[in-house]
Amino acid sequence: MKLAFFGDVVGRSGRRAVSDHLPGLRKRLELDAVIINAENAAGGFGITAGTAEQLFDAGADVLTMGNHTFDQPQGISLIDNDPRILRPANYPPGTPGRGANLYDVNGYQMLVVSLHGRVFMDALDDPFQAAERELAAAPLGEVADIVVVDLHAEATSEKNAMGYFCDGRASLVVGTHQHVPTADTRILPQGTAYQTDAGMCGDYNSVIGMEIDEPLRRFTTRMRSARFEPATGTGTLCGVFVETDGRGLAVRAEPIRIGGQLADQVPAA
Amino acid sequence: MKLAFFGDVVGRSGRRAVSDHLPGLRKRLELDAVIINAENAAGGFGITAGTAEQLFDAGADVLTMGNHTFDQPQGISLIDNDPRILRPANYPPGTPGRGANLYDVNGYQMLVVSLHGRVFMDALDDPFQAAERELAAAPLGEVADIVVVDLHAEATSEKNAMGYFCDGRASLVVGTHQHVPTADTRILPQGTAYQTDAGMCGDYNSVIGMEIDEPLRRFTTRMRSARFEPATGTGTLCGVFVETDGRGLAVRAEPIRIGGQLADQVPAA
Amino acid sequence: MKLAFFGDVVGRSGRRAVSDHLPGLRKRLELDAVIINAENAAGGFGITAGTAEQLFDAGADVLTMGNHTFDQPQGISLIDNDPRILRPANYPPGTPGRGANLYDVNGYQMLVVSLHGRVFMDALDDPFQAAERELAAAPLGEVADIVVVDLHAEATSEKNAMGYFCDGRASLVVGTHQHVPTADTRILPQGTAYQTDAGMCGDYNSVIGMEIDEPLRRFTTRMRSARFEPATGTGTLCGVFVETDGRGLAVRAEPIRIGGQLADQVPAA
Amino acid sequence: MKLAFFGDVVGRSGRRAVSDHLPGLRKRLELDAVIINAENAAGGFGITAGTAEQLFDAGADVLTMGNHTFDQPQGISLIDNDPRILRPANYPPGTPGRGANLYDVNGYQMLVVSLHGRVFMDALDDPFQAAERELAAAPLGEVADIVVVDLHAEATSEKNAMGYFCDGRASLVVGTHQHVPTADTRILPQGTAYQTDAGMCGDYNSVIGMEIDEPLRRFTTRMRSARFEPATGTGTLCGVFVETDGRGLAVRAEPIRIGGQLADQVPAA
Numbered sequence A, B, C, D: 001m002k003l004a005f006f007g008d009v010v011g012r013s014g015r016r017a018v019s020d021h022l023p024g025l026r027k028r029l030e031l032d033a034v035i036i037n038a039e040n041a042a043g044g045f046g047i048t049a050g051t052a053e054q055l056f057d058a059g060a061d062v063l064t065m066g067n068h069t070f071d072q073p074q075g076i077s078l079i080d081n082d083p084r085i086l087r088p089a090n091y092p093p094g095t096p097g098r099g100a101n102l103y104d105v106n107g108y109q110m111l112v113v114s115l116h117g118r119v120f121m122d123a124l125d126d127p128f129q130a131a132e133r134e135l136a137a138a139p140l141g142e143v144a145d146i147v148v149v150d151l152h153a154e155a156t157s158e159k160n161a162m163g164y165f166c167d168g169r170a171s172l173v174v175g176t177h178q179h180v181p182t183a184d185t186r187i188l189p190q191g192t193a194y195q196t197d198a199g200m201c202g203d204y205n206s207v208i209g210m211e212i213d214e215p216l217r218r219f220t221t222r223m224r225s226a227r228f229e230p231a232t233g234t235g236t237l238c239g240v241f242v243e244t245d246g247r248g249l250a251v252r253a254e255p256i257r258i259g260g261q262l263a264d265q266v267p268a269a
Ligand SMILES: [Fe+2]
Pocket: A008, A039, A040, A066, A177, A178, A179
């Protein structure tokens, strides 16, 4: 079974990178499933029906979110109603939407779990407990043929730890939120594919996807002059490709980077 | 002119990766200068005379530090006395040691600036002001033939911003501290080579270089049972290679990863 | 029913303030119950059997803890075995000890709940959910004659919010951890006595209970020269006095401050 | 010489508490100078010409600010042009306005210094260095007859440390930002009056001055439903009164609390 996961789509440049490159890639790599983190799809903040549709049209099966989950007011009912969009599973009880779900993709049962880190981030319930609960509810090799865990987190230590925590129980543990891809793609000792951060889909000639001027002004003056606006240059499609064996464990894990400012890296078909 | 920068050396595995691979690499790539972040060289915390010597012996010209600068009591006088070791330039006035220095390497004047981020980190004076001051004191193309800036920081946004802040005024801006290499090596519009994080030199079968059990226990139980100990498996030499033109601007920037858990990536000679 | 709650006991000066003033005060005010936060009782960090005994001997019925709960290795089994000592109720499942308990004091059933804040503090599960759960398990006026909630927290906003969250369901919501008493003692609209912080029992000629030199050095130099040591001058007994009606709601709430650097404030008998 | 300092004025309730009680109090206590923190005067966020005028009309000589300094776009030029309004002295070089100033009040030379803390707050340059610089520029007993330092900070430890750092060199060191008055008013060993937090001028039936519902919703659900709005009940005038000797050191320091939800506390004339 073959899947790809792509990191935080930032604004129009990010969505365009997905629309431009994903359909061809999906065919070429014969992907059974595609998951995309979409927390910055709508102008850099949250998700709307239109931006979600654009990503589904380009080939996404499931969208995950992060700290920007509910930035768009219309995103709340969207997430509550569309089971293809996940918000973090360790959000408080009663939060609209769902944090994990089982999907039928090309005849495979795929569990996707969205988690939110706590180090240097807003206060939330324990993502490790949430992972434990969701992995136990649809165990790999029993209920699920494939398990994908997205940990939306700031600290590399928390992401490393989650990788080993899930090792052998997930097909892929991948981080999002840093908006920079990490070069540590590998298969952990018990068979889980791992990459600390998927990187963003967006224009890398920017400060984590945003036009450079305003963030730089805030860093150097402590004053706000304008909103953050997504950078509008050519975006990069950025993520990770995983191939699994019959048990749902990884036999291949490779980065994907197509277009824009970063050097291209495309897995062989 | 050719140089390489390597990220945080973590404990014995990290030092061994440097000793095993750097001497050969230095010859093969005909490196004029090597800079290494050594803030975790001594058992994961700080630096000692012995661990510094080991890195100099293997081919380092300059060592930079970070939030662990003064973790070893003996490190304080070492850093104060040895001009080849830098602590962050934006530490308070009166701090032992120096934050930037001009080095003669193979006949080139090389300015190295050590900076410390502030986002999600301890309170310090502004690293952008410090960069401004140090870059103005030895301008690229006038006083310095080559300028290397290490921003030891947690947040990718702060590192991105520093890259553009120094673009055209430094040969390389590279981040450290995250202990995971980023895959965004590139040359910025004005000619500065950039990589958000150099990654660590150490055993990647770990939680950012440390044995997995204790960090995982702290994440899941909030209790401490033991000290953090560096992982002892085979380490990876991890960093970035840069070649500059006559003005000290980058014409080539490529990641370096040799040995251990990560896929090898070695620049062509 | 009459009770008093005293804030974080810091080291010997704090324990002495309790031993010197509590026995007399308990008689004079005819207190039915005394609760003390003891997270800094042992040399400023955690609790030991000896320091706990000293506080029980002086008249404490129940001890609560905070972020320093497990700082002393011997404190772990002590807290696990002695039901009179509570650690935060929103610590992870499986943590030694208990976070809330029902006590028989002078014939009254007293529920005490220890909670830990999350703003500017370590990651923990939601203290509001924990409060909800514990208050529902022993409702005021049904199971409990009196309910005391200690929120060990940094942010005044989180403590204010907890006060209103529990208003009408607790006899007293009081904060700890800031080591400075607040002057906002009052009865909230639904009858819960409230004070944002009880203040510490310790020597106020200090930096939150610690000798001044080392914290001041760290603020101004970013270097550590020594351990934090509790200040050794005369301590202040610092807390809040509450009298309740037949429903367990507050009819009187007044600060207590006796001895040391702060102006004395003693409720009339 | 007699002065009073009042903490963060929050919205209309806060401004009204100042207008209602300050004119009479200023007469009764024969105050030579009045300083007010006004960072929340305009609807809870920043300052405007109109809200500043209201506070000056009620008897303020100087207004200090904090993390909300520039929340109102029109506040920027106001602060830049009106020397009676101070923004933190440790803001970056080039920031509009001034961080300290010498005022002629009733024939006394009064230095006021506005400082901003760094613990649990945005990154800024060192407030201790800034204090050192400003105190040296107009030393108490030489240039200044009276020196008032406002440290706008979250952490009680940072405020305690600043008190001792300035002890003997300032007439008053007082904290703001926590929006809850502390009950630790005292004179430090070298003669500086000190109170960890002045408390807010505003409606205490609130979450630090704001209507309860929205902050409580955010704490319990992680979702935003509305803006923060200042609570509209009767406000409390909240601050500290200091009387100094001929050297500008404190001989008397007492809290002031008038009106609203807190128990009244008024210094004797
Ligand atoms: Fe994102």
